[in-house]
Amino acid sequence: MRLPGTRYQEHGWEQVRKLLGHCSLQACARLGPETLLDPDPEQSLGAYVDAVGHALYAAGARAEAHGNSYGDTCGELALTLVYELHARPADWASLCAAVAAEHARIGSFWSQPGGEALLRKKFNDLYAVLRDKVDSDNYQAACGRPCSPNRMYAYRMLDTAWHEVARLFEGWREHAQQVGAILGREVVAMPIEARQLRTSGDCKPEWIMRWSESLEVHTGAAGPLHTKSKRFASLKNSPEKIGAMLREIGEYELLSANRDQDWLHDAGEASAWLDDYWRVLDESEQGSTPGPDLILEARQDELDAAEPEATIDADPVEAQETARLALVAQQVSLPPNYLVLAALGEDRASWAARRMAQDSLPVRLAVYLKLLGPFDDSYPSEWLDPQTGELPTMQQLAGLDGISLPTLRKRRDAAVAHLNEMAGMEEERRWA
Structure with a gap:
């Protein structure tokens, strides 16, 4: 989950938590756990922070792992949280009090x-x-709206809840009874909601409330909105509040999903341009002739002096191939001149034709057949089978190309994938 200003709410927190626990035990082993029983918490805090800082710097690969989608490592996040203890001594005092209470009960429990x-x-x-205190403070600074640590916890609970609802919807066959309880109706076929639920903003508050209610029946444990705890008391009967929080999570997830990709693309373009610039300058210097610059006599190029050749026939089908192509067309019940006329009727300057220039005409027609169907107003009349008024079938196109039907399907699908890839790249460039 990502929210404005937060750094500790994503899946990387689990690694940060483990790293902090591991390094805290190392610090206690170095200082002695009895340090936590010091009557002066401020003094023990300073010693602990120094010891944990050294342990984190020595953590190696564990500290270098990604901690969130903003580029912070687990080590950086952990160290920031440790230093935050200086600004929140009450939290450290609470830890020392808990350790002292455990020690008074059972003695040196750590041994x-x-x-x-x-x-x-x-x-x-x-x-x-x-972590919730730090993130709630940063959220308030980023948004200007009040946010308590408990509210941050509620955001995280709702994010977990809608993902769990989405998981149940996806496996609706195995969880039909629980999905029916969430939707409020019997489920006998795949519910349309399973396709519609893509982000937290698509999740209805009623689903979250019914999901929480269904947990006790299907898992034996009460759901977060139906426990005796008062932590989520403000949400239990407030679907409007739940809906607003879910929408906020979804909107910021969508807003931050690009993760500076446009900016990084521009940076890469600028770097590549500079590399080319310096390469051209270097090649120019290396290829220059020694001595002063001279104006050389203009000489006629061989291409300029050559006699103009006869105009090359621009027809897409070579004349010597006409007879063979006519025979092939007749074998698949098409007019003898079908391939010649179909090639002439194609707009070779179109976007799709230019991207499929390396493919044969039957493959290109197979692509149009898959994407637009056997008939479309954009098809030239030369492409259509006179007997059906539609594009030739895949079997006919395979015969025209002299290949098997599975091979034609494979080449067609490869051409479609290439078109989709090129369209995606051009879309990215247009928005960059």
């Missing part, structure tokens, strides 16, 4: 079996709360 896991959990709880 007992499973003690490291318990100590790691204390740090995980610390940073789980801290």
